[in-house]
Amino acid sequence: MVQIERAADLAVVGANGGGWVAPTGTAAPTSPLEQPASPWEALGGISDDGLVYGFDEDNEAFTPWGQTSPWRTVVTSSVRTFGVTLWETSRIAVQSVMFRLDPSELEPDGEGITSYAETASPAPDRRAWWFLVMDGSTAKGFYVPQGEVSDRSDVTFKQDEMSGYEITVTAYPDDAGNTVYHLDSVPATPATPGS
Numbered sequence: 001m002v003q004i005e006r007a008a009d010l011a012v013v014g015a016n017g018g019g020w021v022a023p024t025g026t027a028a029p030t031s032p033l034e035q036p037a038s039p040w041e042a043l044g045g046i047s048d049d050g051l052v053y054g055f056d057e058d059n060e061a062f063t064p065w066g067q068t069s070p071w072r073t074v075v076t077s078s079v080r081t082f083g084v085t086l087w088e089t090s091r092i093a094v095q096s097v098m099f100r101l102d103p104s105e106l107e108p109d110g111e112g113i114t115s116y117a118e119t120a121s122p123a124p125d126r127r128a129w130w131f132l133v134m135d136g137s138t139a140k141g142f143y144v145p146q147g148e149v150s151d152r153s154d155v156t157f158k159q160d161e162m163s164g165y166e167i168t169v170t171a172y173p174d175d176a177g178n179t180v181y182h183l184d185s186v187p188a189t190p191a192t193p194g195s
Contacts (some may be wrong), residue, residue: 009187012135014050019043032141054081080171085164091153098165106153141183146172172185
């Protein structure tokens with residue numbers, strides 16, 4: 001009789017989580033169970049759509065003459081993205097990533113007024129990113145040492161809808177050639193029967 005192995009505590013429901021941003025060169029948090037320290041800046045409340053970890057890959061298949069199945073497939077493009085809708089649109093860190101501005105340009109004056117302009121020719125704006133997904137005792141951390149907002153959706157302002165900044169962050173390779181570092185805390189599970 002085949003024994004089907006299942007461990008519900010190894011399945012993840014994105015029950016909670018968050019996002020942080022920092023200048024490039026900022027080291028990853030050392031644990032997904034600890035609060036990221038300065039210079040990490042929290043992105044605040046995120047919509048109930050949570051976090052989308054995207055895989056965009058293209059392949060080239062090579063099929064020998066006279067056959068119908070490929071001998072080999074080569075990955076020609078492999079991009080990792082993170083999609084999130086930020087609800088705290090007045091938070092300085094959120095405005096900074098949305099409008100590609102240095103946070104110092106968004107500090108309010110003595111009257112509480114913030115004044116800034118959007119440029120038609122933005123410069124590259126790479127930053128370090130930390131995304132966290134939590135589910136009970138399980139925590140999954142994603143560290144992006146070189147990431148940039150590559151897509152921004154329209155923003156709607158209306159009475160029966162929360163306004164938010166829906167952004168996509170594209171991960172670029174760091175000096176080691178890596179795009180995303182994973183730092184997970186998972187519950188201990190019993191040994192496989194018979195092992």
